[in-house]
Amino acid sequence: MANWHCVKKCGACCHLDPTDRPDLxxxxxxxxxxxYLSLVGxxxxxxxxxxxxxxxSIYADRPRFCxxxxxxxxDLYGIEPEELNDFAIDCCxxxxxxxxxxxxxEMIRFNQEVGI
Incomplete structure (x- = not known):
């Protein structure tokens, strides 16, 4: 079974362009x-x-939505505890x-590290 975890030196989730996320x-x-919008460079x-x-650079103090x-x-997506692993993998x-x-x-590394 694949197990989600953050893969170091990826950062894909740090690409915050609001045009890619119209449902914010x-x-x-x-x-x-x-x-969120204040964080977008x-x-x-x-x-x-x-x-x-x-x-x-602020990992320990990053916002809740991160x-x-x-x-x-x-709270944000209505994901039940038993759905979190698969949902997080799909999101990543x-x-x-x-x-x-x-x-x-980055995709190859993610797939290998989470066990896909």
Whole structure:
């Protein structure tokens, strides 16, 4: 069985371009939406994503919507605990494909590390 976990030095989820996520208002409250939009740099990447290290510079203090946790995904997306693993894997694969491509090194690494 595949087990979701964050794959280091990926950062696909840090590509925040709002034009890629037209439904932001459907799951973020107005305050969270404001925070989200304030994080988007001119290039569409989060201003806290370090392109050289490919890591979040505020990981421990990142916003709630950046956390893959049951309470967050339950609240934002209505995901039940038993659905979280598969939902998170699907979300990551979709985001990695959109940012880096279906056959990218990032996708290969993600699939290998989560056991797909």
């Amino acid at each position: 208002e459907d799951y973020l409250n107005p305050e969270e939406l404001s925070v 001119e290039d569409g990447w989060c201003i806290h994503f370090d392109q050289d290290t490919r890591q979040c 956390r893959v946790q049951q309470d967050v995904f339950g 694969r979709e985001q990695i494909e959109g940012v880096y491509g279906e056959r990218s090194l």
